[in-house]
Amino acid sequence: MSLLRDAALSDAFDHAAARYDLMVAASPGYHGHLRRSARRLGLPDMGVDARVLDLGCGTGASTAALLSAAPSADITAVDASAGMLERAEAKRWPRAVRFVRAPADHLGAAGVDGPFDAVFAAYLFRNVPDPDRTLAAVRAVMAPGARIAVHEYALSGRPVHRVLWSAVCRAVILPMGRAGGDRELYEHLWRSVLGFDTAADFATRMRAAGFEDVRILPMPGWQTGITHTFVGRVAA
Structure with a gap:
């Protein structure tokens, strides 16, 4: 089976939006891991008015994780799925949170111009058609010295983690x-993982996209070797 792409993937997320929060809540550590990655972004060090781009926000789980790390952050949360954004916007948020529908690599066309002090991207990059183009688009809206944290299923490369991921999918996720x-x-x-x-x-x-001080930080528990936080920054 081929991977879903572009409009077909957005349509699939639209269809799943009503049940998505229940599905991810059944995944052990899902929200805790998002909060861990959000803390790794170091938002409190940036001051109370830090501008944060939450890219691929879905129904708002990553947005909530960012607020848990920095309750006063000014957050622009972006997603390409209308259905997921509808679920996100129906929740209660501080006034400094706004939601925008846009593909991750066409931010400017939706009025998402930055500059942002930080970018958080959760479960996004394996779903975009061109990760390099998306990284370039993200870097273009970041301020000098801005930080990025990518929270993603990216396997270690060891066969045991590939086997474990497929076993969990066949037993639970599928x-x-x-x-x-x-x-x-x-x-x-x-399959995308x-x-x-x-x-x-x-x-x-x-x-290669120009980010400096890039580090790979693992997640605990069964997701060790499966889910990682990638942190980096733009040159000051």
């Missing part, structure tokens, strides 16, 4: 997707 009527989206989730960069390869991709 049955849940079928039960909710979203088989194609969750098969995409499984297998086909994406290893953690080391994605870090190399970030460096």
Whole structure:
């Protein structure tokens, strides 16, 4: 089965939006891991008025993680799926949070111009058609010295982690997707991780895009070797 792309992927997320929060809540550590990656961004060091771009915000789980790390941050949360954004906007947020519908690599056309002091991108880059183009678009809206944290399923490259990811998908993720009527989206989730960069390869991709001090930080528990935070910064 081929991966979902562009409009088909947005349509699949639209269809899954009503059940998405319930699905991710069943994933052990999902929200805790997002909060861990948000803390790794170092937002409190940036002051109370830090401008943050939450790229690929979905139903707002990553937005909530950012607010847990920096309650006074000025957050622009962006997603390409109208259905996911509708769910996000229905929740209660501080006035400094706004939601915008836009593809990650066409931010300017939607009025998302920056400059941003920090960017958070959760579960985004393996879903975009051209990760290099998206990294370039993100870097273009970042202020000098701005920081980035990418929270992503990117396998270590060791066979054991590839086998573990497929086992978890077959035992838990794919049955849940079928039960909710979203088989194609969750098969995409499984296969997109297998086909994406290893953690080391994605870090190399970030460096090639001009990010400095790139580091790979693992997650605890069963997701060690499967989910990582990639942190870096733009030159001051």
